[in-house]
Amino acid sequence: MPNIKSIKCKAFAKINLFLNVFDKTKDNLHNLNSLVCFISLYDEISISENKEFSLKVKGPFKNFITDKNIIKKTVQSYSKFLNIKTKYKIILNKKIPVSAGLGGGSADAAAVLKGLNNLNNKKIKQKDLFNIAMKIGSDVPACLYNKNVFFSGYGQILSKAPKLPTFFALLINPGKELSTKNIFNMYKKKNSKKINNNFEYDKFFFWVKKQNNDLQEYSQKILPEIKQMLNFLNRSQNCLVSRMTGSGPTVFGIFKKKIDAKKINILLKKKHPHWWSEVYAIKT
Incomplete structure (x- = not known):
């Protein structure tokens, strides 16, 4: 199968139907319990090989992004794991409100991680992808799973949610x-x-x-x-x-x-x- 040089992906927003906060872990992170649901709002991301890393942001919430580092961090983490030096051009169409409780940054990171792996013929196994995601941010594994899920611990414990009614x-x-x-x-x-x-x-x-x-x-x-x-x-x-x-x-x-x-x-x-x-x- 020939190598794909570019790919488009969607990063879906999430809502927490409930969110419980418990004691902190040894890593100073709070233990949480939540039912995370994904909705039909998403950012659009295109990834293509390039001579150097570049990130272009457009869309209705482009001017609200204060931290673009999560995408750069994702690319670096993926490349480091595979020990590759390929550079990428990423275009982000930002349609999810920023710093809003909708997991937009985490969703973008998860979509980029999955997109990069598809570009590289899925060289990284799913388990290892989740480990990389966990190091990027506690919400990223749930966004990588991208299905309604019970989320506990500090994000590392995911349990598939039963089928939900339409709403x-x-x-x-x-x-x-x-x-x-x-x-x-x-x-x-x-x-x-x-x-x-x-x-x-x-x-x-x-x-x-x-x-x-x-x-x-x-x-x-x-x-x-x-x-x-x-x-x-x-x-x-x-x-x-x-x-x-x-x-x-x-x-x-x-x-x-x-x-x-x-x-x-x-x-x-x-x-x-x-x-x-x-x-x-x-x-x-």
């Missing part, structure tokens, strides 16, 4: 960024109980509603708009669950029907035109 998420972002590191530094230990990850299919939404995001109260202290956005969703017709994803500031509302989510989004855009909001399907 749609209305995402709302205030147009401001939050530092994940700052939010975790604010976090004070709670006696969070380990969630039972088993749920009945027909009671899924009821089960999700009972969960929470342990970081939400801290993020709200920095950005009161988070509470305002959640209050809007809580008052919205046919919204089954509302919650913040990751460390924020993006929040989501869950709807069974796309038309219901779109109706609420139309009202939202009229009332709060300065907020970013869109409706996306969950990958089931």
Whole structure:
């Protein structure tokens, strides 16, 4: 099979349907428990061989990227593992909001890692790819898996989630960024109980509603708009669950029907035109 010289890939955004935070590990990382779901929002990435490394960013959120190093780090980590000196040109069409709790940077890293491996005829086995991903960032392995997954430890323990019902998420972002590191530094230990990850299919939404995001109260202290956005969703017709994803500031509302989510989004855009909001399907 001839070597492919260029490839295009998609980096899908994620939402945390719940997020529990526990004690720190010996590596000073918090133990977490979460159900991570991927949605139909994605960045587009093209990778091609080049004389030198280059990264071009375009798209609606190109001006918000403050750290491009995760992609460069990914390329370096991959090349080091294979001991290759091939250089790459990467073009990133940034459609996922930045520093928003949607895992955009991690998704980009995972997509680049997978893309590079496809370019190199899958020379690195899946297990080794996950080990590389873990060293790049704690969310990267889940993004590399790219299926709905229970995420625990500090990101290294992944368990496939059962089939989920079809639903749609209305995402709302205030147009401001939050530092994940700052939010975790604010976090004070709670006696969070380990969630039972088993749920009945027909009671899924009821089960999700009972969960929470342990970081939400801290993020709200920095950005009161988070509470305002959640209050809007809580008052919205046919919204089954509302919650913040990751460390924020993006929040989501869950709807069974796309038309219901779109109706609420139309009202939202009229009332709060300065907020970013869109409706996306969950990958089931």
